Amino acid sequence: MPLIQALMIALSGFIVVFMMLCILWGLISLVSRIVARLQPAEVPALKLAEPEKRSQLKAEAKKPAEIYGGEIALYDVDEKTAACIMAIISDSTKIPLDHLIFKSIRALD
Numbered sequence: 325m326p327l328i329q330a331l332m333i334a335l336s337g338f339i340v341v342f343m344m345l346c347i348l349w350g351l352i353s354l355v356s357r358i359v360a361r362l363q364p365a366e367v368p369a370l371k372l373a374e375p376e377k378r379s380q381l382k383a384e385a386k387k388p389a390e391i392y393g394g395e396i397a398l399y400d401v402d403e404k405t406a407a408c409i410m411a412i413i414s415d416s417t418k419i420p421l422d423h424l425i426f427k428s429i430r431a432l433d
Contacts, residue, residue, distance in 0.1 A: 397428035 398406050406429045414421040 396426050399428065400431035401429050 396406065401409075406426075409429055410421060410424070410426055414424060417424075
């Protein structure tokens with residue numbers, strides 16, 4: 325098989341694959357638009373509530389989270405090491421320290 329003929333076969337294969345990918349992309353976008361239009365729009369609870377209850381819902385939404393005031397049980401760990409462990413966990417998980425609840429910290433041997 326001459327080189328030109330092999331290149332033409334390879335090129336036609338690439339074109340067919342590219343065309344099929346474009347057709348699949350079009351079908352997926354079409355189906356996603358149809359499904360998005362068929363799903364009912366979610367109505368927030370604030371719009372459904374009566375006017376006097378709206379202010380209550382807004383006030384409840386603005387309340388800060390309750391603060392956990394429990395004790396942390398430390399087993400073979402001093403307070404400075406426990407504070408470092410809590411800071412490392414907060415930093416590595418990207419969760420603010422006031423959103424984490426530690427119940428106990430134990431030293432592993």
